[in-house]
Amino acid sequence: MSDNGKNFGMMTRALHSGWKNDPATGASGLPVYITSAYQFKSTEHAARLFSLSEEGYIYSRLSNPTVSAFEEGLNSLEGGSGCVSLSSGQSAFTHLIAALCSSGDNMVVSKKIYGGTLTLLQNVFSRFGINTILVDSDHPCQVEQAINDETRGIITETIGNPIMNVAPLEALARIAKRQGVPLIIDNTFASPVLCRPIEWGANAVIHSTTKYISGNGNVIGGAIIDGGNFDWSAYPDKFPGIAKPDPAYHNIVFAEKFGNSALYAKLHMAMVRDLGGCQSPFDAYLLHLSLGTLPLRMERHSRNALETAQFLERHPSVEWVRYPGLSSHPQNDMAKVYLKGGCGGMIAFSVKGGIEAGKKFIEALDLIGHMANLGDSRTIVIHPASTTHSQLTPQQREAAGIGEGLIRLSVGLEDIDDIIEDLSAALSSASV
Ligand SMILES: Cc1ncc(COP(=O)(O)O)c(C=O)c1O
Structure with missing residues (x-):
């Protein structure tokens, strides 16, 4: 062009x-x-x-x-x-x-x-x-x-x-x-x-x-x-x-x-x-x-992720949620400046009950994939401490803020109700 x-x-x-x-x-x-x-x-x-x-x-x-x-x-x-x-x-x-x-x-x-x-x-x-x-x-x-x-x-x-x-x-x-x-x-x-x-x-x-x-x-x-x-x-x-x-x-x-x-x-x-x-x-x-479709996808990733983050934040089985678009995020003000088009599709959160509850949650997911990728049009989860960040020492992980229970969710482009239904069912199975 x-x-x-x-x-x-x-x-x-x-x-x-x-x-x-x-x-x-x-x-x-x-x-x-x-x-x-x-x-x-x-x-x-x-x-x-x-x-x-x-x-x-x-x-x-x-x-x-x-x-x-x-x-x-x-x-x-x-x-x-x-x-x-x-x-x-x-x-x-x-x-x-x-x-x-x-x-x-x-x-x-x-x-x-x-x-x-x-x-x-x-x-x-x-x-x-x-x-x-x-x-x-x-x-x-x-x-x-x-x-x-x-x-x-x-x-x-x-x-x-x-x-x-x-x-x-x-x-x-x-x-x-x-x-x-x-x-x-x-x-x-x-x-x-x-x-x-x-x-x-x-x-x-x-x-x-x-x-x-x-x-x-x-x-x-x-x-x-x-x-x-x-x-x-x-x-x-x-x-x-x-x-x-x-x-x-x-x-x-x-x-x-x-x-x-x-x-x-x-x-x-x-x-x-x-x-x-x-x-x-x-x-x-x-x-x-x-x-060619990146702007459309990022808009939808951001919209779906914000709704998902809000759902997780309200859920009684969720310990904490980190998404830059939430007012509870420590850098929410900075996100409003640097991420004007939306905050993207990535969310970090932890399920109450620690690592065992987290594992149960991941295994109970049906629609949502469990794999080592992110940014896909399909929703994906992973447990970083045992996978993407497992080569780091426990001290390095702690310094990076990666607790044992942290779950990384890459919210895709599916219908939001379907994403939330899958998360909701898996959280019920994992609840302690
Ligand atoms: C933020 C970030 N940078 C770089 C990389 C490395 O990219 P690749 O897997 O394409 O080699 C990754 C992979 O997950 C990533 O998440």
Whole structure:
């Protein structure tokens, strides 16, 4: 889509960005370019593509037209300067951290985020000398105090998985700017429909596109969106891979050659080439298709989840409920600012009677699925302490606020009465 200077709305961009009819055939559907490589026109053409003096396709680990269409679509929704889509959310974090950090550097990271991200940082990157400094990012002053000369970024989630804390985006962005490090926001739970972190000052956005972006539970994917608003060239010693000549890429200086798309270019041209976590064209096709309905789905997820959270809060067998749209949520005021389009489909709650009652509840569900995913159009539950966050130590789980009884509910798009009926029947079976 070319917007011809028009400021199209979210739904229009979701439907039109990234693809408009095949110029060769007129086909309106996005083709799935199932190819590993692309025919060069001549040896000079091949050399020009390899030296970046001409744009074009070389090899599908580096780029692919179907993947590019999805990347353009998601980038348009997040309002970035470029998007790189990868084979998973984990892969997105791997490529981003590898682009920003060297041995001896560290990331300042919220302790209330997805367990897999913490495990990747603390068990894998730590072995390469990249350290993690855990903080409670709900308290921005803790974040600022933790930053030192070796810090290369602040990482948190718009809405934390699974305890549903809302990130103080503007305060974190101010700190990041003052300290000369990028603010990296995992926007998986909110999606760009409910929150666009770049508008609040974030410098890079991450997604597990496996979740709401797909919505159909049929893709594993990840994405990084460059905010285009970080001055890499001001910090050449901190970010030599972006702001100094890169010997792995003809000594180009990404910050000079690509300006506000420097991070995107570094990720796209160097990191995906070297680490190889590229997205499959077929999965990019499915994700591009899903993008078209994302605004509608997020509206319905948010509506269904608010009603579900209110039902749970009233239920005598429920101990507590955390949903940013409830006035009882400690950051409900912040949710009203940052999550204007609704608070999404995720709820955390606990059933009275502890872990045993929680297990009984999950096993008594009929319509609602029990699986390790979220953001699906179908409602899903999981028990994080024994699954998604089980690699963390009990102390780490406690620090992250993940009690043994916490149940994570991903509210889908079904008729609300059916969701509530299933929850109600399972709560009755579990009641102590
Ligand atoms: C918030 C968040 N970020 C990242 C990831 C990792 O994504 P993936 O499973 O696509 O690798 C997940 C997975 O659950 C997640 O919930």
